[in-house]
Amino acid sequence: MYPHLIYTNPPQVDKFSQPNRVPGEKPKDTDQPNYAPMQQDFSASLAKFNLDRARRAEGRTLPVPAHIDYIRIRFFSVFDNAKFESRYRSNFGLVPVLSDEFNQRILFAIANDDRFQNFLNEILNFINADQHEKDQRQYNSDLLFIKGFELLTSPDILPSIDIPSDVILNLVDSHLDITSIRESINGALASYLESNEIRYEFVDGNSTIQLWDVTSAELTEVVNNFDVITSVRPNAFGVISPDRYGIASRSFGFQPVLPDNEIPIIGIIDTGISDQTPLAELIMNPRENDPYDLTRTNARIDNWDNTWGHGTGVAGIAAFGHKLHSRVSGQVQADARLLSIKALSPRNPRVSDNAISEAIRRANKELDVRIFVLTISENIKDDNEPISALAYELDLLAYELNILICIASGNMRRNMIDALGQMLPYPKHFSDAENNIHSPAESMNNLTVGAIADNLEANLFVAGIANDKTAPAIYSSKFHINLDSATLTQNQANKQLVKPDILYYGGDHEITGDKSRTGISVLTPKIGQYFVRETGTSYAAPFVANLAARILGEYPRLSMQTVKAIIVNSATVPKLDETFTPVSKSVLNNVLGKGIPSEPICLKSTDHEATIILEDGILPGQIQTYSLKLPDYLLISKKATGLLEFQLTLCFKFKPIQHSQSTYCPIHIGFGVFRNAELSQIASGKLDDQYDKETNERTSKGHRLRTGWSQDPYYRGKLLCNTQKTSFIVGKKELIDEQNTFVIVLSSQFSKLLTETQKAEYAQENEFTIAIRVHERPAKGEYIDSLYEGIRLVNNLSTLIELDADLEAEATAE
Structure with missing residues (x-):
């Protein structure tokens, strides 16, 4: 086993030029569109708008010093902020304040009443127009992009909440x-x-x-x-855990042992961690004046449900990972210390987002906590719903602090068994919106975790609902962005954008709903109970946090986006049996994410599987190339095809734009693996796919190696993603053709919907990480030499441990 490698060779840099894909001029449509239905719709919308505006004015009963109205406009296609925002402001007095439905619906503030009267007049002109030829229109042509409009009213703002409290x-x-x-x-x-x-x-x-x-x-x-x-x-939180059918064990039976070296601290944002368990000596919270006790009920007490606790079970997994279970005994080495950030307690009001944010900031600043687990959630997200305020806040924290929050994706909240005693139709039920992720699991800078049915105890995994331990658990949730939705066009969809990011151990249920044999064994603070069998994504998330802590234990100076990239890059999408055939590929992609991580691959490389970490930064508008050479001994391998398997994962953090669904991630960074070519050829776009100018059909696959670009930012309104993964196979012929050298290419651009003002704000270098895993697959398992040593020598690479030692020596010298 060897430490992972770090790529330290400088890149080649150039300006990026994206080739135009627009075909030649299309024949002009000589038929005049029929605008009569649109005129009728506008007439009805205008009448309703004026009535609603008058009623809203009448409903204002308090002496507020100022008022402002909002108009919601739905467009036929993506509203191009870069092109139209200034025109709507100057011509109509409208300022966009919120976008949803993938930038096809915009909420505008009426910032200037005089200019807005121009908008209403233009609407009337359109309604009354009988000439629509371009040179004869008596109205502003921008109206032709509008599908409908309405005033934002109190019923729109205030949903049906019977007894609002928080x-x-x-x-x-x-x-x-x-x-x-x-x-x-x-x-x-x-x-x-x-x-x-x-x-x-x-x-x-x-x-x-x-x-x-x-x-x-x-x-x-x-x-x-x-x-x-x-x-x-x-304004409510709930723990992410299904109803219990647990069976408890008789004793703790183990004692934590701290290693000689420093270990990371994991912040557990939950219901508290009981110090009446062996976890007591791992808890970092002070006994008095605890700033991390947000509920003022003692962060060292876990009294959720007054019985089982929740945070204690989560904390036990975070500290020990798979080493902790009901049959453990003796001394067990801890992988992390624990900080209890108590954010939920029975009969206490929901703590504020400010309190959670300040606790995370304090923990990072004062205790250098870089890993957190969040297993409490808000609402189930509706299909295609924009990102929530809390997810936005967590993304900002990850961007500013270099932290990673492992967030449980959320569990199904409906009963597994209906009134007639029938089990949900697993796995068809995943298609339902009721199985969407819970807010704030849509956070993009952090790591969202779903669950597989595995309970880590092979002999006990019997009679589960899932046919295989690696299949997604029945209660696990899927991404809420519906790729089959009519509101999301093919040009806007991005298959790389998915939550959960990964799946991990969560346990299963039997067809009766019982989990006493198939659940995960977790600690409980209940006196005399010690361990109980549980299920849930809330137990999968701390397993991943434990894995992150172990990676940091091996390589303390890694950025948290690098830790994220290593975990995602190690993952493998599970092979599903025929029971999943009725589930569409897009739904399965939203359930499975990037797959199940491998602990050994995360921590170490081997002779025949090398992980290389490439950390760098890139400016929008740039393209950068990194050469990767493969050792010569591969050319004498007996295997001609499928000799090497590559897995590459890109992760970067970004400062999100709130209230703008299509530009929430405003920066594109993507990668591709090219053959051994010059940067000038790659940067010019000459090696990209070639298209016929008349038919716009692809005529050449260009010079890319197998996969193409990891994501395509060409179309306006494209949803951009900051976690991308791709894989491909290389044979001996390709090695010979390219002199054993391939080129990893990074390009960056602004979202095409950004205004010039926004571009100026984001015109800075963005750090990124690519985790590259190369796995040799020789004929009949006959290895010739060490792939790891070969790659290290021909590329002059250091190991992460050598890099840590060099950085520590530099810090000491200063």
Whole structure:
């Protein structure tokens, strides 16, 4: 076993030029479109808009110093911010404040009433027009892109919540055109809440206000009068764990042992960690004045449900991984210390996002905590719903602090067995929206974990619902972005964008719902119980955190995006049996993510499988190439085809853009593996796929090796992804043709929907990591030499351990 390699050779850099794929001029359509139905729709929309606006004005009963209305416009296609945002502002007085439906629906603030009157006049002109030829139109042609429009009303903002108590108000962002009005209304809202003794907290980081113990009447009054609110949702957390059928064990039977070297600390954002268990000596929390006890109920007590606890079980797995189970005895070496960030307690109000964010920041600053586990969740996400405020906050934290939060994807909340005693139709049930991930599992800078049925105890895995241990567990959840949705075009979809990122051990249920034989064995703080069998993605997530801690234990100076890349790159998508045939490929992709990580591959390389880490940065508009040579001994192998298998994973963090679904990730970084070519050829695009100008059909596969680019940012509105993985096979002929050398190519661009102002803000180098795994597959298992040593020598690579030693020596010298 060997330490992983680090690529230290400098890249070649050039400007990136993306070739044009647009075909030649298409024949002009001589038929005049029939605008009569659109005119009728606009007429009805205008009448309703004016009526709703008058009613909203009448519903304002409080002396608020300023008001602002919002119009929601749905477009026939993607709203191009870069092209149209300034025109809508200057011509119509409209400022975009929120986008959803993949930038096909935009919420605009009416920032200038005089200019907005121009919009209404142009609508009337269109309704009354009888000439629509381009040179005869008596209305603004931009209206032709509009499918419909409506006022944002109180019923739109306030969902059907029977007895509101704790809620979150989502606010409009601070845009230059409406900043003074927004701040004036915010001040009035704060005064109202204080005078009515409603507990509240502004969360500036994600543009929300959190309210506690608010009545329905008060909430309705707030929505009717204070025009800074775009939506309201319940302010609630819940633990991610199905109902229990557990059977407990008789004793703890083990004692933690700390290694001689420093080990990472894992922050457990949960229901507390009981110090009445062997975990006590691993807990870093102070016994008094604990800033990480967000519920003020003692972070060293786990009294969830007053019985089993939840955080303690999660913490046990995070600290020990697969070493901890009901039959463990004696001394067991811990892989991590524990910090209990108690964010949930029975009969206590939901803690604020600010409190969670501040606790994470404090833990990172004061204790150097870089790994966190989050197994409490909010709502199940609707199909194609934009990213939540909490997920946005967690993405910001990961971007700013170099941390990694392992987030449970969420469990199915409906009963597995219906009133007639029938089990859900596994695995067909995955297609239902009820099995979508839970917020904030859509966080993109962090690592989202679903569950497989494996309970780590082969002899006990009997009578489970899943036919195989590596199959996704029945309760695991899928990504909420529906690739089969009519609102998401093929040009916008991105198969690399998926949550959960990976799957890990979570246990299974039997067809009766029981899990006493098929569940994972976890610690419980209940006196006399010690261990209980459980299931859930909330137990898969800490397994991954433990794996991350072990990687950091081996290579302490790695960035957390590199740790993420190593974990994802080690994963293998499970092979599913015929029971999954009825489930579409897009749904399976959303369930399986990038697959199941391999612990040995994450930690070490071997003679015949080498992992190479490439860490660097790239500016938008640049292309960079990195040559990778393969050892000469491969050319005398008896195997001609499929000699080498490559797995490559790219990870990078980004500063997200809130309230903009299609530009939430505003930066494209993608990679490809090319044959042995000059940078000038690659940068010019000459080696990309070639297209016929008349038919736009591909005429050449270019000079790329097998896979092409990891993601394609060509089309406006494309959903960009910051975790990408690809794999391919190389034979001996390709090695000979390319003189044993391949070129890894990175390119970066802005999202094509960014405005010039946004581009200026993001015009900076973005760090990235590519994990490259090369696996030799010789004929009949007859290896000739060490692939690891061969790659290290011909590329002049260092090991991660050598790099750590060099950096430590430099730090000591300074």
